[in-house]
Amino acid sequence: MRIALVGCGRISANHFEAIDRVEGLELSAVCDSVEARAREAGERWQVPWFTSYEKMLVEADCDAVAIATPSGLHPAHGILAARAGKHVISEKPMAITLASADALVKACDDAGVHLFVVKQNRLNATVQMVKRALDKGRFGRLFLANTTVHWSRPQSYYDQAPWRGTWEFDGGAFMNQASHYVDLMQWLVGPVESVIAKTATMARKIEAEDTGAAVLKFRNGALGVIEVTMLTYPKNLEGSFTLIGEKGTVKVGGTAVNRIEHWAFADADPDDADVERVNTDPPSVYGFGHEPYYRNVLRVIRGEAVPDTDGRGGRKSLELILGIYESAKTGREVPLPLRGAL
Known part of the structure; x- marks a missing residue:
């Protein structure tokens, strides 16, 4: 192909x-x-x-x-x-x-x-381990999900191209840099019922936000927190996801959800032996997910598989990001799905 x-x-x-x-x-x-x-x-x-x-x-x-x-x-x-x-x-x-x-x-x-x-972080071996644990019901009832993106994007990064940080072509930290992490929240935990958020442009000369935080309520009753900044000194510090349930707690960290930092469940499972093996050290925050993503593309077009993320799947995380922006703009809690033309 x-x-x-x-x-x-x-x-x-x-x-x-x-x-x-x-x-x-x-x-x-x-x-x-x-x-x-x-x-x-x-x-x-x-x-x-x-x-x-x-x-x-x-x-x-x-x-x-x-x-x-x-x-x-x-x-x-x-x-x-x-x-x-x-x-x-x-x-x-x-x-x-x-x-x-x-x-x-x-x-x-x-x-x-x-x-x-392209949602390549879904295909990180670490994230796939968490997805399997969820599918097996190992967490039991979910209580709290958290994703933290503490990265660094200096002004010189935004100055490299005039479209960066603009509302028309880019969006801010939620829409661009942290969009994979917003996607993990809704993909792993489930549909979001409502969101309330704050954003700010504190240190970069851009139209959109360089920092923000959002609190989510999921339809399954769990709560979630998304914390994002591009102002971490002096370099990228963390891109993590934590999930806490009645029978399990997991944190996947590193700079790009590439290392399992905590893995504890009430009941044992053969996957537990693979915790260290799936950890990686990618050269950048983009990780290693593009290759398995393209393998899926090839198999789908050959009629051998279904897409890992198609257009309707990609729309779900976009809607959550736009809900975050709507809440930050209005100061109100925003229910999902969104109403009106956004």
Whole structure:
């Protein structure tokens, strides 16, 4: 299966390397509006490069398009790919409004192509261990879930591209950097009933927030807390998830939910022997999840599997993020699902 990629920025290397490692996949073209980036990626991976996305869709030999452009452009780029008959692989978030997310889902449905949304942290071996424990009922009744993202993004990071930190193309710490962690909350614990949140822009010259906190009430009765900042000194400190239930407590930490720091259950299970084995030390906060994600993409298109995260799955975490923003803006507790056009 041949994949073309648009957006040769920060995250593209993870896509290129994952595609290269998966037998049955081939990178066939790259595109970026910045000619130097497009040329560099094309020459590095020895594929045609383009500065016009529309031209790449016409001329490149591809079955799917991976979209790694600014978040606000994901729907438009995905819709163009779908109309060209290409499967769509969208980086997170799939959109920054529900209306544009729904338009992307509809375009892929109408074209009869798959829509995949990259949520690679779900595929971390550590997170998969937690999911299996939940599916087996090892936690019993869930009481409290917490995710903490203490990362560092200096002003120079935002200054690298004019779209970063803007409401139109990016969003803030919740929408961009912490979106995988918001996704883990709703994917692991279950649907959210309501959220109340505070956000602030305290030290970065951007439109959106650099710091925020949210309290969630889940439909199953559990409570949750999401704590996010991009102001940690002097570097990324923690990307963690803690889950507390009546018969089990687990914390997955490290900089990118890559290490099991606490694993305690009332009843033993064969998985307990794998706690140390699944720990990893990824070179960045992106982890190692892109490769298994692309393996799933290939199997889905071959008709051998269902998507790990499709468009409707990606929409769920987007809705929670928008609920957080709505609460921070209005100062009120916001029920989910959201009402109105957000």
